[in-house]
Amino acid sequence: MNADLHCHSRASDGLLAADILAERARNRGVELISLTDHDDLSALADMRREAEARGLRFVDGVEISACWRGIGIHVLGLNVDPGDPSLVAGLQAIRDSRAARAVAMGESLARSGIDGALAGALSYAGNPALVSRTHFARFLAERGHARDVRSVFQRFLIEGKPGFVAHQWASLADAVRWVRDSGGQAVVAHPGRYPLSEAALREFLEEFRALGGSGIEVISGAHTPDQHDNFAALAREFGLLGSRGSDFHGPGESRFDLGSLPPLPQGINPVWSAW
Numbered sequence: 001m002n003a004d005l006h007c008h009s010r011a012s013d014g015l016l017a018a019d020i021l022a023e024r025a026r027n028r029g030v031e032l033i034s035l036t037d038h039d040d041l042s043a044l045a046d047m048r049r050e051a052e053a054r055g056l057r058f059v060d061g062v063e064i065s066a067c068w069r070g071i072g073i074h075v076l077g078l079n080v081d082p083g084d085p086s087l088v089a090g091l092q093a094i095r096d097s098r099a100a101r102a103v104a105m106g107e108s109l110a111r112s113g114i115d116g117a118l119a120g121a122l123s124y125a126g127n128p129a130l131v132s133r134t135h136f137a138r139f140l141a142e143r144g145h146a147r148d149v150r151s152v153f154q155r156f157l158i159e160g161k162p163g164f165v166a167h168q169w170a171s172l173a174d175a176v177r178w179v180r181d182s183g184g185q186a187v188v189a190h191p192g193r194y195p196l197s198e199a200a201l202r203e204f205l206e207e208f209r210a211l212g213g214s215g216i217e218v219i220s221g222a223h224t225p226d227q228h229d230n231f232a233a234l235a236r237e238f239g240l241l242g243s244r245g246s247d248f249h250g251p252g253e254s255r256f257d258l259g260s261l262p263p264l265p266q267g268i269n270p271v272w273s274a275w
């Protein structure tokens with residue numbers, strides 16, 4: 001099964017609209033897809049229609065900006081109900097605080113001599129509630145402050161650098177609860193991307209599972225092959241289902257295209273096995 005359960009559309013910080021994304025997925029052999037925009041469900045109905053029209057199986061998804069011990073953690077909600085009131089209200093609260101953070105990020109960059117960053121980021125995002133670090137990164141790359149979008153994060157927007165704003169997202173417990181209450185499965189997105197020691201990662205997974213989390217993204221576009229093996233071992237150890245997602249944002253911005261990742265390793269129970 002060529003499943004790709006993590007990608008972004010223009011409803012968050014992706015570059016493509018739902019119809020283009022679905023067409024690309026079909027052309028690349030994807031059979032099962034989920035759209036997981038950041039804290040936003042607004043493109044799911046479009047994406048379902050476009051995916052199903054092309055013969056792809058589709059599950060509703062979201063990537064929730066959560067926080068554990070002060071560290072930003074992304075929790076995927078897969079097979080969620082986009083009409084669930086507590087999920088809808090929780091995501092709305094996150095989007096409201098995202099807009100306030102964007103203003104503070106623009107002010108921080110202005111103090112470092114970079115003017116117009118908020119307006120620049122907004123020109124990519126379209127809506128203040130959707131402005132993310134990626135939108136600021138596109139502006140900074142466009143203005144020549146970095147070679148490309150990915151290298152922006154060496155000099156800007158991370159802790160200790162211009163444009164970084166500490167922020168409280170949803171608690172891990174809330175994020176998992178919203179997903180579960182809406183009938184979905186909570187999955188740790190790109191576990192290799194967090195600044196956690198091996199010991200802290202284990203504590204995190206223990207807590208995530210205790211809260212009702214069910215899976216981990218074993219195969220991610222953000223991981224190296226070594227990391228795939230490591231997270232497969234952790235999935236087995238913690239009894240977590242495995243997921244596979246490119247985290248595709250758009251041509252030229254993502255290391256892996258839709259559906260192009262290696263398959264889940266042997267012995268990993270896929271998160272989609274119960275759907």
Ligand SMILES: [Zn+2]
Nearest residue numbers: 063074189190
């Ligand atoms: Zn993420």
Ligand SMILES: [Zn+2]
Nearest residue numbers: 006008063247
């Ligand atoms: Zn993502």
